[in-house]
Amino acid sequence: MPTSLRSFFLGVLATLVLLAVGVLAFVWSGRYDMGADAPHTRPVFALMQTMRERSIRAHAADLVVPDLSDPQLVLKGAGQYAAMCTQCHLSPVMTDSEIRPGLYPQPPNLSRVRVDPKQAFWAIKHGIKMSAMPAWGASHDDATIWSMVAFLQKLPGMSAQEYKDIVARAPPDEDMDMGAEAAAPAPPHHDNGGAPDAH
């Protein structure tokens, strides 16, 4: 290799090593503000938004959407949504919550925006990294998640009264109890702490 080319590559290598050391030193120094109340810079925010959008779109592309107009499915989804999602995503009877103002990124108000069914299913099932959106697939089967998606298609534009009515008619959200029973081993034998169902 000619000497000039060699020193060029050595220069590039040295620059890369210096950069890596600089990044590691910054990480180690603790100077980065991890607080959710310290917004990203615009370029970082734009990068993260684009990565999230492209990722969800790509991962959701091959999903097969069931019939979302089935009224029973929509009804089931209403109960699920009311039980688990309104604190972050609001509803026609809620304009704010205690948790929502402090969330970063802000969850979309799903009673205003209609989400794409495939992308919504994927985001609900898998959650979204580095945001407050949980992976509901850890505790819910696909059919239940599709019920939420079905409901989300109807939610934008629903009046407060329509929302109250459908939630009142919805089957109760039983997944929590079922999940807890299936997952929890027999409780150890000690004082039941006054649990109402003891003995």
Ligand code: HEC
């Ligand atoms: C603790 C707060 C929290 C809860 C509870 C929560 N979410 Fe989310 N959700 C978020 C946040 C934050 C985002 C946005 C993430 C982002 O922009 O990167 C999000 C994003 C979404 C999206 C993607 C929207 C889009 O525009 O791509 C859907 C769909 C969604 N949530 C549905 C639900 C459903 C259904 C439930 C209830 C089962 C739920 N979420 C419960 C915080 C929450």
